[in-house]
Amino acid sequence: MPDDTADRQGKEQPRRRQARGERRIAQLLQAAADVFCSTGYTAASTNAIAREAGVSPGTLYQFFPNKEAIAIELGDRLVHEMRETYGEALAPVDPATPLEEAVGAAVDRFIAFNTEHPVFFTLMHGPDIPGRIAEEHDALHATLVDRIEGLLAVLLADTSPAELTRTAHVCLGMYKAGLELVLAHEGAEREAYVRELKHVLVRYLDPLVGDRPGRTDATGTGTDTTGLPRTAT
Known part of the structure; x- marks a missing residue:
């Protein structure tokens, strides 16, 4: 029995050390996110991140060799979470779904992610982001365009692949431009920009x-998504 107890204790100690290490990494990544958001990636330093985390620079270097390694780890985790978010936001829709409902649901999910993780925008769109993060951004952008195309294919029947791709790029460009304005404001003003x-x-x-099933009003002329009448053709 004593041997069994010692064996269990021996196994528990590495697990406790691993758990403490994971908590410390999470603490450092959160501190890095705060520093990157307040100063930008270029002006940030490992000393500032350590100070924000309430640890010594030596403690930080036990887990990360430099600022770039911190940014890459943070970016990898955020990209993984973002991929889960767009999987939900850009799920296939019923063709009869009102356009404003389909757009609103997608925008709300993406805005929620970006307002919860403002550092994502800082890392993905900063002027001097590490090459690894730039590669992740390009891959994510390509995947987003592909998923938007899939969503639009339901809404834009009989549209050529080239037109779908172009429309998807324009939609994503509009969203990114709007996102910058959204993140620059808070409260009621942010909601207005959304x-x-x-x-x-x-x-x-x-x-x-155009007109799809479920988009005509009682007169049969149809209305656009703002409630304005649309001329029948």
Whole structure:
């Protein structure tokens, strides 16, 4: 029995050390996110990150050799979480779903992720991001365009692949431009910018989508997604 107890204790100690290490890494990554957001990636330093985390630089170097390694680890984790987010946000929709509902649901999920993790925008769109993160950004961008194309293919029946790709790029470009404005504001003003972003996307897509099942009003003339009458053709 004593041997069994010692064996269990021997196994528990590495697990406890591993758990402490994971907590320390999470602490350092959160501190790095705060520093990157406040100063930008280029101006940030390992000393500033350690100070924000409440640890010594020596402790930080036990886990990360430099600032770039911290940014890469943080970026990898955020990209993984973002991939899960866009999987939900850009899931296939029923063709009869109102355009504003489909756009609103996608925008809300992406905005929620970016406002919860503002450092994602800092790392992915900064002027001097590490090459590894730039590669991740390019891969994520390509995947997002592909998923948006899949979503639009449901809404834009009989549209050529080239047109779908172009439309997907325009939608993503509009979203990124709007996101920068959203993140630059808070409270009611931020909500107003989110509404404007949705409005821009809907008004861009509405003429392309045209009349679909479920989009005609009681008069049969149909209405666009802002409630304005659309002339029947």
